[in-house]
Amino acid sequence: MYKIARKMELGPNVKLMEIEAPLIAKKQKPGQFVVLRVHENGERIPLTITESNNERGTITLIFQEVGKTTRQLGQLNVGDAIPDLVGPLGVPAEIKDFGTVVVVGGGAATAVAYPEARELKKAGNKVLTIIGARTKDLIILEEQMKACSDELYITTDDGSKGHHGVVTDVLKQLIEKGTKIDFVVAIGPAIMMKVVAETTRPYKIKTVASLNPIMVDATGMCGVCRVSVGGQTKFACVDGPEFDAHLVDFDLLMARQRMYLDKERASLEKWEKECRIK
Amino acid sequence: MPKQTPEVRAHNFNEVALGYNEEKALKAAKRCLQCPKPPCIEGCPVEIDIPAFIKHIVEQRYEESIKVLKKYTNLPGVCGRVCPAEDQCEFKCVLSKIGAPVNIGYLERFAADKELERGPVNIDLPPPTGKKVAVVGSGPASVTAAGDLVKLGHDVTMFEALHKPGGVLVYGIPEFRLPKRIVQYEVDYLKRLGVKVETNFIVGRTLTIDELFEMGYDAIFMGVGAGTPDFLHIPGENLGGVYSANEFLTRSNLMKAYSFPEADTPINVGKVVAVIGGGNVTMDAARTALRLGAEVIVAYRRSQAEMPARPQEVANAREEGVKFQFLTAPVRMIGNEKGQVKQLECIKMELGEPDASGRRRPVPIPNSNFLMDADAVIVAIGSGANPLIRRTARGVDLTEDGRIIADPATGRTSREGIWTGGDIVTGEATVISAMGAGKMAAKDIHRWLLEKPRQRWQTVEAVHA
Numbered sequence: 001m002y003k004i005a006r007k008m009e010l011g012p013n014v015k016l017m018e019i020e021a022p023l024i025a026k027k028q029k030p031g032q033f034v035v036l037r038v039h040e041n042g043e044r045i046p047l048t049i050t051e052s053n054n055e056r057g058t059i060t061l062i063f064q065e066v067g068k069t070t071r072q073l074g075q076l077n078v079g080d081a082i083p084d085l086v087g088p089l090g091v092p093a094e095i096k097d098f099g100t101v102v103v104v105g106g107g108a109a110t111a112v113a114y115p116e117a118r119e120l121k122k123a124g125n126k127v128l129t130i131i132g133a134r135t136k137d138l139i140i141l142e143e144q145m146k147a148c149s150d151e152l153y154i155t156t157d158d159g160s161k162g163h164h165g166v167v168t169d170v171l172k173q174l175i176e177k178g179t180k181i182d183f184v185v186a187i188g189p190a191i192m193m194k195v196v197a198e199t200t201r202p203y204k205i206k207t208v209a210s211l212n213p214i215m216v217d218a219t220g221m222c223g224v225c226r227v228s229v230g231g232q233t234k235f236a237c238v239d240g241p242e243f244d245a246h247l248v249d250f251d252l253l254m255a256r257q258r259m260y261l262d263k264e265r266a267s268l269e270k271w272e273k274e275c276r277i278k
Numbered sequence: 279m280p281k282q283t284p285e286v287r288a289h290n291f292n293e294v295a296l297g298y299n300e301e302k303a304l305k306a307a308k309r310c311l312q313c314p315k316p317p318c319i320e321g322c323p324v325e326i327d328i329p330a331f332i333k334h335i336v337e338q339r340y341e342e343s344i345k346v347l348k349k350y351t352n353l354p355g356v357c358g359r360v361c362p363a364e365d366q367c368e369f370k371c372v373l374s375k376i377g378a379p380v381n382i383g384y385l386e387r388f389a390a391d392k393e394l395e396r397g398p399v400n401i402d403l404p405p406p407t408g409k410k411v412a413v414v415g416s417g418p419a420s421v422t423a424a425g426d427l428v429k430l431g432h433d434v435t436m437f438e439a440l441h442k443p444g445g446v447l448v449y450g451i452p453e454f455r456l457p458k459r460i461v462q463y464e465v466d467y468l469k470r471l472g473v474k475v476e477t478n479f480i481v482g483r484t485l486t487i488d489e490l491f492e493m494g495y496d497a498i499f500m501g502v503g504a505g506t507p508d509f510l511h512i513p514g515e516n517l518g519g520v521y522s523a524n525e526f527l528t529r530s531n532l533m534k535a536y537s538f539p540e541a542d543t544p545i546n547v548g549k550v551v552a553v554i555g556g557g558n559v560t561m562d563a564a565r566t567a568l569r570l571g572a573e574v575i576v577a578y579r580r581s582q583a584e585m586p587a588r589p590q591e592v593a594n595a596r597e598e599g600v601k602f603q604f605l606t607a608p609v610r611m612i613g614n615e616k617g618q619v620k621q622l623e624c625i626k627m628e629l630g631e632p633d634a635s636g637r638r639r640p641v642p643i644p645n646s647n648f649l650m651d652a653d654a655v656i657v658a659i660g661s662g663a664n665p666l667i668r669r670t671a672r673g674v675d676l677t678e679d680g681r682i683i684a685d686p687a688t689g690r691t692s693r694e695g696i697w698t699g700g701d702i703v704t705g706e707a708t709v710i711s712a713m714g715a716g717k718m719a720a721k722d723i724h725r726w727l728l729e730k731p732r733q734r735w736q737t738v739e740a741v742h743a
Contacts, residue, residue, distance in 0.1 A: 043542040084477070216528055217439070217528060220666060221505055221528070233511075252516055
């Protein structure tokens with residue numbers, strides 16, 4: 001059992017949880033994730049680790065409540081325990097001194113982009129960070145990002161904060177301004193990562209994306225997380241989750257993310273109805 | 279053996295074979311000739327003293343019967359259900375020369391079920407040796423190794439990556455062939471003997487092999503299983519609705535997707551499911567899809583005679599309504615605008631010259647392509663080595679395709695203190711052969727742990743295909 005040591009609301013339906021998992025905390029590197037299950041009949045979902053604290057023996061997860069499992073997870077409180085948690089999984093992100101890097105985080109996935117920005121900064125890079133969300137309440141980790149970035153740009157779809165538009169508007173401006181960019185890491189919804197890849201492609205700027213397909217076992221055994229990279233099928237759970245964004249078939253990723261949309265919706269609705277009855 | 283009728287069982291996940299009652303068991307047991315040199319034992323990968331356990335059934339001394347079985351196997355309830363007895367002990371039975379052999383498999387199950395009714399028999403454990411062994415994985419090879427080692431007085435911890443122990447017995451083999459309570463019972467029995475079970479623990483990720491040694495483990499057995507699913511590498515294989523058998527079975531068995539939305543993990547079968555392959559896993563996937571309400575067609579590239587699946591499982595599937603399309607190989611999967619599979623383009627095959635496996639090689643017939651409707655496709659053509667091993671098993675020699683190289687006489691790997699066995703060595707094989715490997719390794723681990731002075735780590739040169 002993995003006890004919840006701290007819980008915070010970062011925005012509407014965006015929650016932070018610090019969880020006691022000393023072995024994972026000790027091993028975790030940026031870009032790696034855990035798989036967890038909230039109850040005996042629960043599904044297994046992957047969540048990327050935002051940070052870990054070796055002294056406290058904890059890992060921090062930040063997640064947006066979108067489906068039944070994340071909603072149920074969000075209902076747990078400090079002192080409650082998560083029955084199943086396994087990790088750290090996946091290949092760690094490549095952290096080295098590239099020169100100037102742009103870290104692009106979209107919505108709640110900013111929580112995944114943050115540790116990479118932090119580590120890239122530590123490795124000596126000049127870090128330019130762009131975080132975007134639908135609206136200002138959904139911008140998370142602004143202070144933390146500011147602390148590890150040389151420049152921080154914020155965009156919102158509705159213009160309620162920062163640039164009125166999307167993250168790639170800023171990325172494009174930076175490139176067109178003649179900023180020398182050596183490396184771009186894009187972490188967010190598949191469509192955002194796709195557009196980032198298309199933005200940097202003409203300039204041949206090395207770009208990686210952190211893919212978030214459906215997973216079950218996450219140890220390479222089931223293959224539900226298969227993605228196409230450069231025309232080759234890869235398993236995001238063991239070969240990724242980070243891949244060369246210019247080689248990823250994002251349309252396939254998006255189609256595969258939607259495979260169970262109807263059932264996921266039905267499952268959530270049924271649960272919400274049961275909650276109301278109780 | 280009495281079974282649920284096909285009409286009934288096609289709509290439920292309960293066990294198909296109902297097991298012998300006492301009268302039937304006694305009748306079957308009395309047929310055993312108690313040969314002085316029993317050939318059946320030679321046919322058993324773990325060399326169970328078959329006449330002895332059957333004799334105790336005849337005498338209605340069931341506790342004695344199970345005690346005999348447990349000397350050789352930690353999983354009698356499992357073996358009695360899933361062992362291909364017809365190719366092993368029963369094949370060797372003298373009676374098979376003149377007619378039907380003794381139904382050894384059914385009798386083993388009977389003895390195990392009797393124990394389940396009465397509760398576990400007690401076993402006296404030797405004094406602790408003070409040696410610690412880590413067993414990686416909790417499938418048939420690992421459970422066997424763990425059981426044998428704990429009975430020899432060692433301190434054993436079994437590490438499992440998933441949230442439930444049992445490996446393929448839990449995620450792979452469906453409830454209707456092997457009820458989960460049987461696996462749970464056997465794992466609980468190991469716990470009673472003192473085996474510690476750590477779930478949600480990936481050796482190589484949560485802790486490395488080196489760290490296990492640093493923590494004081496004296497020996498490690500790696501029974502990590504086959505692992506990664508093979509695909510056909512044809513266009514359209516990444517469409518939605520195309521499953522590996524591993525995924526399909528894991529969703530249904532381990533994650534209980536058959537009871538969605540009571541369980542949270544979904545599964546999509548639609549109206550028609552095509553299952554590609556001809557092995558036992560193919561049958562398990564086909565019969566699961568059928569029970570989830572689909573019309574199921576198995577497409578196999580050779581003919582029925584070459585199918586590696588147990589004939590009785592093929593017969594069960596057929597009785598339940600699974601259809602077979604032999605000499606058929608898929609060449610392309612076709613999807614709709616949402617990226618969901620809708621059709622399968624196949625080509626007809628004919629059998630040519632025998633290949634390396636001795637079976638006649640399927641050869642495509644030109645211009646024989648045809649379309650098959652399918653709302654889901656399950657690719658059940660086997661699996662390769664666990665991909666994490668290559669990244670995490672430092673110092674352990676692997677074959678080119680990532681399997682662990684093991685000394686065939688001891689299960690030793692190239693690295694001192696590490697043994698292995700089961701599907702990670704042989705590729706996908708049977709439960710009982712994995713158990714045989716676990717048993718062999720346990721024996722050698724025990725010998726090595728108590729060796730004084732310890733000899734240099736030696737492995738007979740491994741013969742590996």
